[in-house]
Amino acid sequence: xxxxxxxxxxxxxxxxxxxxxxxxxxxxxxxxxxxxxxxxxxxxxxxxxxxxxxxxxxxxxxxxxxxxxxxxxxxxxxxxxxxxxxxxxxxxxxxxxxxxxxxxxxxxxxxxxxxxxxxxxxxxxxxxxxxxxxxxxxxxxxxxxxxxxxxxxxxxxxxxxxxxxxxxxxxxxxxxxxxxxxxxxxxxxxxxxxxxxxxxxxxxxxxxxxxxxxxxxxxxxx
Amino acid sequence: xxxxxxxxxxxxxxxxxxxxxxxxxxxxxxxxxxxxxxxxxxxxxxxxxxxxxxxxxxxxxxxxxxxxxxxxxxxxxxxxxxxxxxxxxxxxxxxxxxxxxxxxxxxxxxxxxxxxxxxx
Numbered sequence: 348x349x350x351x352x353x354x355x356x357x358x359x360x361x362x363x364x365x366x367x368x369x370x371x372x373x374x375x376x377x378x379x380x381x382x383x384x385x386x387x388x389x390x391x392x393x394x395x396x397x398x399x400x401x402x403x404x405x406x407x408x409x410x411x412x413x414x415x416x417x418x419x420x421x422x423x424x425x426x427x428x429x430x431x432x433x434x435x436x437x438x439x440x441x442x443x444x445x446x447x448x449x450x451x452x453x454x455x456x457x458x459x460x461x462x463x464x465x466x467x468x469x470x471x472x473x474x475x476x477x478x479x480x481x482x483x484x485x486x487x488x489x490x491x492x493x494x495x496x497x498x499x500x501x502x503x504x505x506x507x508x509x510x511x512x513x514x515x516x517x518x519x520x521x522x523x524x525x526x527x528x529x530x531x532x533x534x535x536x537x538x539x540x541x542x543x544x545x546x547x548x549x550x551x552x553x554x555x556x557x558x559x560x561x562x563x564x565x566x567x568x569x
Numbered sequence: 570x571x572x573x574x575x576x577x578x579x580x581x582x583x584x585x586x587x588x589x590x591x592x593x594x595x596x597x598x599x600x601x602x603x604x605x606x607x608x609x610x611x612x613x614x615x616x617x618x619x620x621x622x623x624x625x626x627x628x629x630x631x632x633x634x635x636x637x638x639x640x641x642x643x644x645x646x647x648x649x650x651x652x653x654x655x656x657x658x659x660x661x662x663x664x665x666x667x668x669x670x671x672x673x674x675x676x677x678x679x680x681x682x683x684x685x686x687x688x689x
Contacts, residue, residue: 356637387592391634394595399638401599401677406684 348377348468349441350475351384351461359392360399362458363435366407369396370433371460372426372448373413374440381475383461384439386413392439392460408433417444423451430455466497483553483560489541491532498525504546570655574662586610586647587620594631598640601678604669605631606646608661614651621649641672 363369371393379385393411400407412429415422417440430436430448435456438445442463449457465477480497486504487494496502500518501510506526510517514527533542551557583589586609597605607628609621625647632642646665650657 356634360637387590390592391595394592394599395634395638398595398598398635398640398677401680402639404680404683 348380348466349443349463350381350465350467350477351378351441351463352381353383353388353392353439353461354459356392356395359437359458359460360396363396363437364403366435368408368410368433369435369437370410370412370429371396371437372417372430372439373411374417374438374444375413375415376418376440378440378444378461379413381469382473384441386411389413389439392437414440416440418447420447420451423447427452480554482549482551483557484550486546486549489544489546490529491536491538491541493525493529493532495525495529498523498528504549572655572659574659575666578662578666585615585617585620586624587615587617589624589627591627591630591634594627594645595634598635598644598675598677601675601681603675603678604644604646604665604672606648606661606665608648608650608658611649611651640675640677643668643672644675 371389373379373384373386373389375385378388382388389411393409396407396409400409410429410433412426414426417423417438430452433455435458436448436452437458437460438448439460440448441461442459445457445459449455464475466479466481467475467477470476477497479494482496486496495504495506499506500516500522501508503526506529507524508526511524511527514524516522516524530539530542533539553560586607589607594605607624609615609624612621612625615621628645628647631645635645636642646668648661648665650661
């Protein structure tokens with residue numbers, strides 16, 4: 348899932364303090380799972396903003412809505428009536444949802460309510476870890492299911508580098524060395540022969556280096 | 570044990586302080602409460618193991634949010650006691666009541682009263 352974390356309340360207040368009406372819009376997908384922008388977080392932010400405006404003696408209206416997805420126009424158009432009745436939208440979705448919201452409602456200022464962090468998963472309740480950087484050409488089959496692009500600080504494809512020490516990365520003792528994990532995993536799988544094979548230069552044109560990307564699937568395209 | 574505590578303290582019973590979420594605390598202030606405090610079991614004595622620890626974290630989060638919106642973080646507090654400590658329950662009620670009296674009314678409530686023409 349896409350992992351996000353809520354923006355500091357002070358930053359959001361600074362952005363919306365002069366508005367007369369605000370719609371806080373959540374998303375029922377990734378940001379709900381990572382507890383950053385689902386209906387619960389929408390309720391908390393809206394409540395805090397209502398208190399702020401009351402304390403300031405302002406009559407600003409703060410509404411709440413949570414869409415099934417903000418990264419799909421078919422769900423965004425269902426919210427048109429609500430969105431149109433407010434002066435500004437705070438999108439609690441990831442950067443994708445926030446941008447789709449801004450594109451769909453071109454005349455409506457859209458303020459992000461979260462900082463979008465990465466694609467990852469939950470290690471435990473309240474702890475999420477990065478697992479994928481969407482490089483566009485997956486190497487996981489060769490590395491025992493552990494991604495050196497997302498989990499190695501240097502994105503080294505034939506590691507480990509000299510900064511690996513006792514299974515940890517030189518950037519922090521809290522960060523596992525991805526290549527140590529890969530070696531451990533390949534050993535456990537009995538596939539150390541794979542480790543001996545050099546991974547050739549990676550084609551980074553499918554990564555962000557090639558500019559903004561698009562996926563077109565002609566067989567389902569209408 | 571006929572103990573007294575301030576009459577304006579309204580007790581909301583929950584199965585565990587771990588049931589109390591951030592939104593409950595914020596809504597209480599939206600509805601005009603001048604202060605909110607949670608009284609949980611002693612730390613380490615939670616029947617559900619983590620309930621009172623979770624409540625404490627939520628109270629701390631509420632304090633930060635209320636500070637940011639201008640209501641004031643001191644209006645929220647977490648207390649712990651055992652079920653055999655009724656005098657302590659009354660003491661916490663007086664302590665919180667005195668703190669809120671010193672802070673004055675919830676500014677959001679005052680604003681709502683002005684809006685509804687109830688201001689003195």
